[in-house]
Amino acid sequence: MQRAIKHPDPRPRAESNIVPMAGSDPVRHPNSVAAEVRNLRKTYNAGTPHAHEALKDVDLSIRANEFFTLLGPSGCGKTTLLRILGGFEMLTSGTCRIFGEDVSRLPPEARPVNTVFQQYALFPHMTVRRNIAFGLEMLGKPRAEVESTVERMLDLVHMTDYADRRPDTMSGGQRQRVALARALAPQPKLLLLDEPLSALDLKLRQKMRLELKSLQRETGITFIFVTHDQEEALAMSDRVAVISNGHLQQVGTPEDIYEQPQSRFVADFIGESNLIEAKVAGVTGGEASLDIEGFGKVHAPVAERVEDGQKVWLSIRPERLVLGSGDGQERAKVTDRTYLGNAVEYHLHVGEHALTARSPRGGLRGRQDFAPGDVVSVGFEPGSIKVLLS
Amino acid sequence: MMRAQSTPVRRYAATGSLAMLWALPVILTLAYVLPFAGVTLWSVTRPELGLQNYVRIFTGADFQAIFFRTAWVCLVSTAITIPIAYLLAYYWVMGSGRRSRLVEICIFIPFWISVLVRAFGWVVILRNNGLASDVANAFGLGGLSTGRNVWSVITGMVHFMVPFAVLPMASVMRKIDRRVLLAALGLGCRPLGVFWRIYLPMSLPGVFSALAMTFIFSLGFFVTPMILGGGRVVLTAETVFVQMFQTANWGLGAALGVVLLVAVFAILWLSQRVMRIEQLMSR
Numbered sequence: 001m002q003r004a005i006k007h008p009d010p011r012p013r014a015e016s017n018i019v020p021m022a023g024s025d026p027v028r029h030p031n032s033v034a035a036e037v038r039n040l041r042k043t044y045n046a047g048t049p050h051a052h053e054a055l056k057d058v059d060l061s062i063r064a065n066e067f068f069t070l071l072g073p074s075g076c077g078k079t080t081l082l083r084i085l086g087g088f089e090m091l092t093s094g095t096c097r098i099f100g101e102d103v104s105r106l107p108p109e110a111r112p113v114n115t116v117f118q119q120y121a122l123f124p125h126m127t128v129r130r131n132i133a134f135g136l137e138m139l140g141k142p143r144a145e146v147e148s149t150v151e152r153m154l155d156l157v158h159m160t161d162y163a164d165r166r167p168d169t170m171s172g173g174q175r176q177r178v179a180l181a182r183a184l185a186p187q188p189k190l191l192l193l194d195e196p197l198s199a200l201d202l203k204l205r206q207k208m209r210l211e212l213k214s215l216q217r218e219t220g221i222t223f224i225f226v227t228h229d230q231e232e233a234l235a236m237s238d239r240v241a242v243i244s245n246g247h248l249q250q251v252g253t254p255e256d257i258y259e260q261p262q263s264r265f266v267a268d269f270i271g272e273s274n275l276i277e278a279k280v281a282g283v284t285g286g287e288a289s290l291d292i293e294g295f296g297k298v299h300a301p302v303a304e305r306v307e308d309g310q311k312v313w314l315s316i317r318p319e320r321l322v323l324g325s326g327d328g329q330e331r332a333k334v335t336d337r338t339y340l341g342n343a344v345e346y347h348l349h350v351g352e353h354a355l356t357a358r359s360p361r362g363g364l365r366g367r368q369d370f371a372p373g374d375v376v377s378v379g380f381e382p383g384s385i386k387v388l389l390s
Numbered sequence: 391m392m393r394a395q396s397t398p399v400r401r402y403a404a405t406g407s408l409a410m411l412w413a414l415p416v417i418l419t420l421a422y423v424l425p426f427a428g429v430t431l432w433s434v435t436r437p438e439l440g441l442q443n444y445v446r447i448f449t450g451a452d453f454q455a456i457f458f459r460t461a462w463v464c465l466v467s468t469a470i471t472i473p474i475a476y477l478l479a480y481y482w483v484m485g486s487g488r489r490s491r492l493v494e495i496c497i498f499i500p501f502w503i504s505v506l507v508r509a510f511g512w513v514v515i516l517r518n519n520g521l522a523s524d525v526a527n528a529f530g531l532g533g534l535s536t537g538r539n540v541w542s543v544i545t546g547m548v549h550f551m552v553p554f555a556v557l558p559m560a561s562v563m564r565k566i567d568r569r570v571l572l573a574a575l576g577l578g579c580r581p582l583g584v585f586w587r588i589y590l591p592m593s594l595p596g597v598f599s600a601l602a603m604t605f606i607f608s609l610g611f612f613v614t615p616m617i618l619g620g621g622r623v624v625l626t627a628e629t630v631f632v633q634m635f636q637t638a639n640w641g642l643g644a645a646l647g648v649v650l651l652v653a654v655f656a657i658l659w660l661s662q663r664v665m666r667i668e669q670l671m672s673r
Contacts, residue, residue: 087576088572107575108575108576109576109578109581111576117573119567121570121572123574123588124570124592125588135577138577138579138583139578182573
């Protein structure tokens with residue numbers, strides 16, 4: 001299908017994407033949109049009994065110079081979306097624009113986009129230097145410019161000492177850096193990263209997080225990062241899109257996503273959350289009174305319209321539960337206590353509900369320690385209850 | 391208790407692996423080294439002691455012609471086999487679903503058919519006034535010579551060797567990570583460029599082993615040239631047979647066999663060298 005489409009020579013993009021590299025003053029694209037998808041659908045094996053809808057009507061707009069993360073469990077469609085942006089997968093319907101240009105029908109080699117693949121996908125028969133030079137050579141850059149850019153990229157990812165080695169003699173972290181340098185060298189307008197840290201061990205992953213973030217800031221290139229690791233997403237991103245089952249669940253800053261989840265899925269997937277069923281028992285001035293069976297009434301703000309008697313879900317983070325004793329309000333029983341090093345986790349039973357509370361250790365903020373079997377009172381920090389309708 | 395049990399077991403296992411270890415050299419010695427030593431001995435003792443058989447081989451115009459013809463037929467058939475096999479291997483590995491399976495069947499069916507049957511099959515097709523000349527006539531290529539000639543021999547040899555050449559290339563191609571190809575596309579390389587710059591270099595080790603295998607195979611071809619050449623295209627292997635069993639010139643036949651084997655080892659050694667150089671070059 002691709003072969004039949006005449007696509008413009010990819011070379012002109014060399015002139016059109018003047019995104020400066022480290023050391024120079026980044027030209028920002030204020031308020032401009034780097035990538036935009038509208039009504040995007042992707043169905044695999046359409047029309048067969050094996051048809052699978054990987055993306056269902058996704059609308060998303062990614063700003064220029066943004067570190068944007070697509071977050072979701074495996075098989076949720078996040079990688080499919082990335083591959084559609086990269087041109088490695090054809091969309092079934094909808095539009096896909098990159099810096100205003102409709103790229104839906106452009107093959108990967110004609111898009112101003114580069115990709116860092118999960119297993120790096122370095123060229124095994126070329127040295128590090130030639131790997132990095134590849135994209136520049138494809139753009140037909142003069143030799144001197146290729147060489148100087150390669151040197152700069154080697155320096156940027158701290159791989160100058162390995163320039164003449166081949167990828168198969170290097171560690172995962174080193175290959176990762178080479179893959180980054182190779183993708184950044186042609187100065188793409190958009191860099192797509194497909195779970196690039198998942199093959200690294202924990203320490204290296206944490207180090208690379210910081211490096212990636214600062215690389216993004218230095219180059220000013222828009223990064224679209226795919227991961228299933230919510231910690232990674234929160235730590236690096238300017239904005240996060242949570243995807244589940246082919247649907248876009250929520251888009252927002254890490255703080256938004258964590259503090260203001262809009263669905264049970266997001267509340268549960270990002271960090272940990274106590275999800276409790278409750279009934280609406282009256283609304284006054286944007287605040288609802290909510291009845292939790294076996295516990296009593298609590299109050300929380302509601303943004304959407306709710307009716308009396310409506311069933312809703314409450315999401316409360318474990319660290320925002322306050323346990324106490326001696327106030328005559330003890331209604332919860334501690335069933336288990338888990339020591340986590342930097343905190344202690346208590347598993348509680350309140351009526352029919354199982355709750356988890358996490359408390360920094362050492363009686364901080366006057367919190368006491370409890371043992372399994374203790375009966376305690378449970379309170380919620382002000383503003384900690386989030387009412388979810390779905 | 392454990393020790394008492396494990397010791398005999400270990401001794402049994404040790405005896406077993408020792409027996410295996412000894413069996414291989416013994417079999418090799420009995421089946422290859424001794425007969426070959428005998429053949430080598432013949433080559434310098436029959437009909438009398440001396441190197442006259444080798445002198446005869448390297449100075450006689452008739453033998454030189456046979457060697458030259460063998461080398462030429464081998465080179466040409468290898469040169470035709472490798473590109474065909476490369477394409478087949480490519481479609482087999484990279485093709486999707488039905489196409490890949492079709493190629494697979496085409497590769498494996500010849501394996502199940504005897505060389506003899508295949509050679510006679512080609513005789514039927516290529517003989518004078520056979521299918522091939524009919525087709526050639528239909529396209530107005532009247533004078534195309536078919537029948538017992540060197541091109542029939544090469545056709546038969548290529549047909550025999552293609553499946554063998556596919557296997558080493560396909561096994562190397564199978565190991566090529568498709569994401570590497572996607573990465574090249576993503577970096578602005580056109581599909582044809584991806585093939586030349588990435589796929590072909592990465593599959594070269596397979597091409598080299600297929601090259602060495604095909605050439606060595608073709609050096610020893612016996613049945614196919616005999617049937618399709620019909621005595622007009624005599625190659626080295628057939629000459630050995632003729633010397634041994636028709637003219638009863640045992641010493642000369644043996645010397646030819648030794649020369650052939652030395653040539654095979656020389657090619658193996660050379661292909662190893664080339665592969666090592668290729669690896670160094672691509673650094």
